Amino acid sequence: MSDQEQTQAPPQAHDEAHEEHHGASRGLYLAIGVFLTVVTVFEVFAPRLLSNGLELRPQPALISVLMAFAFVKAGLVAAFYMHLRYDSRSYTNIMIMATVVIVYFLWLLTFVGSGVNFNAGF
Numbered sequence: 001m002s003d004q005e006q007t008q009a010p011p012q013a014h015d016e017a018h019e020e021h022h023g024a025s026r027g028l029y030l031a032i033g034v035f036l037t038v039v040t041v042f043e044v045f046a047p048r049l050l051s052n053g054l055e056l057r058p059q060p061a062l063i064s065v066l067m068a069f070a071f072v073k074a075g076l077v078a079a080f081y082m083h084l085r086y087d088s089r090s091y092t093n094i095m096i097m098a099t100v101v102i103v104y105f106l107w108l109l110t111f112v113g114s115g116v117n118f119n120a121g122f
C-alpha cells in the first residue's frame with residue numbers, strides 16, 4: 001500500500017468536512033429559499049389584499065410590516081447565501097452598521113421631508 005492510499009480520507013469524511021467548512025446543508029438552503037419565496041409572494045399581494053378596493057395607497061402600518069419583512073429577507077440572504085454567518089464577526093458588524101446608516105437616511109427622506117407630524121397620536 002502506498003503512502004497516498006494510507007493518508008487519503010474516505011469520500012464520506014471529505015464530504016462531511018467540506019460541508020462543515022462551507023456551512024449550512026442543502027436542506028437548510030432549500031428551507032430558506034422556500035421561506036423567502038413565500039414572504040415575497042405575500043409582499044407582492046399584501047397591498048392589494050389589505051386595501052379597501054378604492055385606495056391602493058399603502059398605509060404606514062403596511063409599509064412598516066413590508067420593510068420589516070424586507071430586512072428579515074436581506075438578513076437571511078446575507079447570513080446564509082453570502083456566508084456572513086460563517087465569516088468573521090467584523091464583516092457582520094460592518095454590514096449592520098451600514099444598514100443602520102441606510103435606514104436612518106431612508107427614514108429622513110421618507111418621514112421628515114413628508115410633513116408627518118410625529119407629535120400627533122396615531
